Amino acid sequence: MNQSVEPSVWIETVIKDFIDHSRENTLKNKDNERAFETPLIGFSRGDDPLFEAYKDHVGPFYLTPWEIFTITFRDFNVNPEELTVISWIPPQTKQTKADNRKESFYPSERWARARIFGEEVNEKLRKHVLAALEEKGYQAVAPVLTPQFSLRISPKYGLASTWSERHAAYASGLGTFGLCDGLITPLGKAMRTASVVARIQVPHTPRPYSDHNEYCLFFTKGTCKKCIPRCPVGAITEAGKDKSKCFKHLFPVTKDYVTSNFGFDGYGCGLCQTGIPCESKIPKNKDVETDTVDKPA
Ligand code: SF4
Ligand code: SF4
Numbered sequence: 536m537n538q539s540v541e542p543s544v545w546i547e548t549v550i551k552d553f554i555d556h557s558r559e560n561t562l563k564n565k566d567n568e569r570a571f572e573t574p575l576i577g578f579s580r581g582d583d584p585l586f587e588a589y590k591d592h593v594g595p596f597y598l599t600p601w602e603i604f605t606i607t608f609r610d611f612n613v614n615p616e617e618l619t620v621i622s623w624i625p626p627q628t629k630q631t632k633a634d635n636r637k638e639s640f641y642p643s644e645r646w647a648r649a650r651i652f653g654e655e656v657n658e659k660l661r662k663h664v665l666a667a668l669e670e671k672g673y674q675a676v677a678p679v680l681t682p683q684f685s686l687r688i689s690p691k692y693g694l695a696s697t698w699s700e701r702h703a704a705y706a707s708g709l710g711t712f713g714l715c716d717g718l719i720t721p722l723g724k725a726m727r728t729a730s731v732v733a734r735i736q737v738p739h740t741p742r743p744y745s746d747h748n749e750y751c752l753f754f755t756k757g758t759c760k761k762c763i764p765r766c767p768v769g770a771i772t773e774a775g776k777d778k779s780k781c782f783k784h785l786f787p788v789t790k791d792y793v794t795s796n797f798g799f800d801g802y803g804c805g806l807c808q809t810g811i812p813c814e815s816k817i818p819k820n821k822d823v824e825t826d827t828v829d830k831p832a
Contacts, residue, residue, distance in 0.1 A: 594691075624726050631649050677730070719817060
């Protein structure tokens with residue numbers, strides 16, 4: 536790293552360059568279209584009290600940045616404040632969103648490809664960020680790539696995991712949760728997300744919100760609810776998302792469909808992430824009133 540370049544700027548460049556210029560960013564379709572557009576990036580402190588709060592809410596199995604770091608490097612001398620969580624949001628492409636907007640039961644082919652091959656891109660990007668940090672002498676770990684990452688049952692929330700990329704993004708100032716459980720970011724909810732925990736000092740990204748549902752019109756204004764009818768199996772209601780109903784649609788319904796119609800082993804849905812006012816931006820009431828549902832920005 537050029538010593539005059541701020542670490543935050545350098546890390547952002549590493550992440551954006553990969554998505555914008557690497558041939559690895561591909562849906563693996565005939566035209567090798569890119570899987571994602573340019574990502575948003577945020578940083579949070581390793582000692583941010585939110586991470587301990589997640590553990591209290593989700594369950595004792597939930598890992599803090601300090602826990603995942605110390606388990607990985609077997610270094611119990613590191614202090615939580617020495618760590619930074621680097622989080623990014625790679626948004627779906629315009630074509631992928633436009634295709635899925637037209638669907639009402641199964642995922643479009645581009646969406647299913649983004650779920651499988653796009654996540655492969657995200658995994659390669661995690662490894663790329665780790666390698667870039669390590670090359671400069673910074674220890675770093677991608678929580679979801681560790682043996683400690685697993686699915687668990689949370690007493691409060693049902694199916695959960697030992698690390699949540701969406702919650703890392705929330706802590707890093709990148710968005711708040713919507714009625715259908717997705718993270719609404721400045722680039723909308725049609726996206727994926729990933730993170731890395733590193734022993735590096737980077738100023739944290741301010742959180743421009745004070746409530747975890749602040750960008751969702753249902754929670755703030757009692758309006759919208761457009762994601763409810765988008766769900767083909769009634770998994771979304773005013774009470775939130777029924778994870779079990781959603782899961783049963785993904786497996787085996789969409790899995791069988793993707794395999795037999797698109798010719799690869801995959802699954803996906805994302806109907807509640809497309810064709811809704813928060814698809815590509817933080818929604819405003821006028822987006823519901825003026826029926827921009829089918830024409831997101
Ligand atoms: S579609 Fe409307 S109600 Fe559903 S998450 Fe988005 S803003 Fe909230
Ligand atoms: S992903 Fe599909 S099945 Fe699951 S809640 Fe959203 S629309 Fe419903």
